[in-house]
Amino acid sequence: MATDSTHSPTSPSTHSAIDQHPDIMGLRARYAEVSDKPFAGVIEGLCLLTGLWLAISPWVVGFDNIASLRVSNLVVGLALAVLAMGYGSVLERTHGLGWVAVAIGIWTIIAPWVVTGNANTHDTIWNNCFTGGAACLLGLLTMGLGFMRRRAR
Secondary structure, three states, X not given: OOOOHHHOOOOOXXXXXXXXXXXXXXXXXXXXHHHOOHHHHHHHHHHHHHHHHHHHHHHHHXXXXXHHHHHHHHHHHHHHHHHHHHHHHOHHHHHHHXXXXXXXXXXXXXXXXXXHOOOOOHHHHHHHHHXXXXXXXXXXXXXXXXXXXXXXX
16 A cells, blocks of 8 residues: 555654644744844843843852752742743744843842841842843833734734
8 A cells, every 4th residue: 555655654744734834834933033123032032041040140249158049049049041942933922022131030039038048248139139020021022012913014
């Protein structure tokens, strides 16, 4: 029995019917257009840098005797950096995850008090509040990228 290779389930060129739906193709085209704009690249890059700064800041700023906050900032910062790399590579699939960057930002702001019980240094507070605020802003901007092309019409 001969089989047509274009209809083989193992063929890499097979697509489900939904992949070829005009609405799906239109959405992909819209997000591809938005992600090619320089503004989107700036947001993605700043989000990546914010995540990396959050991860290394305990050692740069000097969170002395606050090991739990160091671990929190490291883990959350790396998560934000990975999320930002997702924004850069597949915006059409990750733009809806901008709320995660906002949640990371909120956690970063309140972490000195939640994790340590009290924020005992001004450097710790300023670093986390500034970095958390930047993460919130960048998350909101990322969520707004999906609406950029629609508003331009």
